[in-house]
Amino acid sequence: MQFVDKQQRRAARTPLVVLVVLNIMLLTAVATLLLAQATPTAEPRVVTPRGELGADERATIELFRNARESVVFISTRQHVTNFWTRNVYSVPRGSGSGLVWDAAGHIVTNFHVIEGASEAQIQLADGRQFSASLVGASPQHDLAVLKIGGAGFVAPARVPIGSSGDLQVGQNVFAIGNPFGLDWTLTKGIVSALDRSLPNEDGPDIRHLVQTDAAINPGNSGGPLLDSAGRLIGINTAIYSPSGASAGIGFAVPVDTVMRVVPQLIADGRYTRPTLGVESDDEINDRLKSVSGIEGVFVLRVDPGSVADRAGLSAAQRTRRGVVPGDIITALNSRPVSRVGDLLARLDDFRVGQTVELTLLRRGEERTVTLELESGV
Known part of the structure; x- marks a missing residue:
């Protein structure tokens, strides 16, 4: 009699177990369906062909490729003496940009880039590094010439020289330099004004400056300003900015001044006014x-x-x-x-x-x- 009761109880529980299993399967199916609907598809988007670059873009790319090798990164250090130990230490002082001037390894930069420095290190675009010596400087023009290389030195390509006497407000210009240490940066703008002057603590006003809205920041100093033909038309020298960063008002020493001053600095070590x-x-x-x-x-x-x-x-x-x-x-x-x-x-x-x-x-x-x-x- 007890055996029969167990059989009856088992028979009674079977439909209940089946019902539970069916409910679980139903809930699993519903959850799977909802999850599939909520999960985004992971299929990649189709890439749309770009087509040809614009003529102005191709020209800018070519200009940068041609001029990049002539721009250098300048880092300076200063020797300081410990008051107590009298030991001399070399500490970083600043950085800037420069331009390869000739095959002999002369580098043109701003005077304020190397002012007060005890040594300067030059890095070329191809990664080569050189210790530089000072050839000459003209504080009144904010220009200086350094020298790198030696026997067997092979200078990189140089940018062609343009003129600044025929510049016109509105024409495109390009600046290459190392703003904030971000090496070989290209910025683009226009000639905003001509024949600007800035006061100079070391002598006469710096005159005939080219004003541009191409972004120029600390570290751009000494780098080239180029026209749309890739010719040198100035050496970037200063910005006007209450914040210390680019405010769209930068200045460059015109290439006509550079051409008058630099050869004298190379030949005599100083500018004879x-x-x-x-x-x-x-x-x-x-x-x-x-x-x-x-x-x-x-x-x-x-x-x-x-x-x-x-x-x-x-x-x-x-x-x-x-x-x-x-x-x-x-x-x-x-x-x-x-x-x-x-x-x-x-x-x-x-x-x-x-x-x-x-x-x-x-x-x-x-x-x-x-x-x-x-x-x-």
């Missing part, structure tokens, strides 16, 4: 202009034996009643001048031995003299 043999001072000059109402450069001293001395120029004289003006330079080659920095910068457009015409004012009488420019310091 043309001079008249007169001296003045902007602060005193501004006071005399304010008192007299005359716009010009007041001659405060004439160097004995100079071309100005031989031409009879007269300097201002100090008396008990004040300063008695001598000659006042009002124009150079018929172009007005009113500041000392302006006069020196105008003279810098000429070479030693060339002649210029000065317009002078003395005691209300105007006259002109022609002088041959001499060698300054």
